[in-house]
Amino acid sequence: MLNHPKEIVRDLEEKALLARQEIVRMTTNASSGHLGGSLSCVDLLVALYFHQLRHNPSDPSWPDRDRFILSKGHAAPALYAILALSGYFPKEELSTFRRMNSRLQGHPNNKKTPGVEISTGSLGQGLSGAVGMALGFKISGRENHVYALLGDGELNEGQIWEAAMFASHHEVVGITALVDRNHGQNDGRTEKVMSIESLIAKWMAFGWRVFEVNGHNMKDILDVLDRSMEDRNKPTVIIAETVKGKGVSFVEGNDAYHAKSLPKQKLDVALAELEGMRSAL
Numbered sequence: 001m002l003n004h005p006k007e008i009v010r011d012l013e014e015k016a017l018l019a020r021q022e023i024v025r026m027t028t029n030a031s032s033g034h035l036g037g038s039l040s041c042v043d044l045l046v047a048l049y050f051h052q053l054r055h056n057p058s059d060p061s062w063p064d065r066d067r068f069i070l071s072k073g074h075a076a077p078a079l080y081a082i083l084a085l086s087g088y089f090p091k092e093e094l095s096t097f098r099r100m101n102s103r104l105q106g107h108p109n110n111k112k113t114p115g116v117e118i119s120t121g122s123l124g125q126g127l128s129g130a131v132g133m134a135l136g137f138k139i140s141g142r143e144n145h146v147y148a149l150l151g152d153g154e155l156n157e158g159q160i161w162e163a164a165m166f167a168s169h170h171e172v173v174g175i176t177a178l179v180d181r182n183h184g185q186n187d188g189r190t191e192k193v194m195s196i197e198s199l200i201a202k203w204m205a206f207g208w209r210v211f212e213v214n215g216h217n218m219k220d221i222l223d224v225l226d227r228s229m230e231d232r233n234k235p236t237v238i239i240a241e242t243v244k245g246k247g248v249s250f251v252e253g254n255d256a257y258h259a260k261s262l263p264k265q266k267l268d269v270a271l272a273e274l275e276g277m278r279s280a281l
């Protein structure tokens with residue numbers, strides 16, 4: 001459905017704001033965590049969990065659910081914030097992020113955390129898991145859709161391209177990969193570390209349908225998800241242009257915050273900045 005009502009878009013934007021506040025709080029509280037790449041993918045996750053996915057937070061094992069795989073597993077704070085806001089576990093549990101014995105470890109663990117489908121963190125593996133799941137659904141005649149979120153730095157991993165090649169060769173259906181194209185990775189800018197352009201041509205050469213979107217424009221994200229679902233019969237990738245650290249001015253585009261949290265003195269400033277964005281929604 002194109003032309004989503006303004007109230008729905010606004011509600012999702014508000015959820016993204018709340019999720020960003022939880023992410024900065026939880027990482028500062030843990031004095032660690034990957035802040036930049038968590039903030040860049042929030043709008044995509046909100047659109048997926050609060051609009052797109054068939055899922056049931058009170059029954060995480062519901063067989064008919066769609067699957068979401070956070071292939072860039074270090075963005076766990078974003079996933080945890082969204083899972084908590086969805087009702088998979090209490091929001092208060094976010095304060096245990098990265099603590100001993102917490103269910104919310106630095107990278108997602110499907111043995112511990114409700115709503116986590118595959119343990120991830122070793123970059124490059126999530127898409128293979130997602131493609132395997134989608135192939136399984138195809139073989140068993142099920143309609144469950146599988147989504148995987150990849151980092152653009154993660155695309156340096158050869159396994160991603162093996163999975164991409166496998167998916168088109170085996171005519172895997174019902175799979176959508178989303179690339180968080182924030183142009184940063186662990187050691188700096190993606191184009192400096194190892195160039196991934198021309199990205200669209202690469203995915204097309206591997207037999208995927210390609211869409212592009214501004215990964216911070218909620219209306220556009222909903223629209224591209226709708227358009228991408230019009231044909232489920234080919235593996236699909238959505239390249240989402242994003243800003244690393246989106247929402248906190250001094251974190252935006254700042255590579256120092258790839259794997260770092262805000263110090264306590266900066267937390268209130270960041271939270272106030274995010275709160276200030278509410279009036280613009």
Ligand SMILES: Cc1ncc(C[n+]2csc(CCOP(=O)(O)OP(=O)(O)O)c2C)c(N)n1
Nearest residue numbers: 037074121122123151152153154184185186
């Ligand atoms: C196999 C593997 N190698 C190295 C790392 C360490 N690492 C963690 S995050 C990261 C950079 C990832 O960049 P990107 O996918 O663009 O993530 P984002 O910038 O969106 O946070 C690296 C190299 C890892 N987690 N897994």
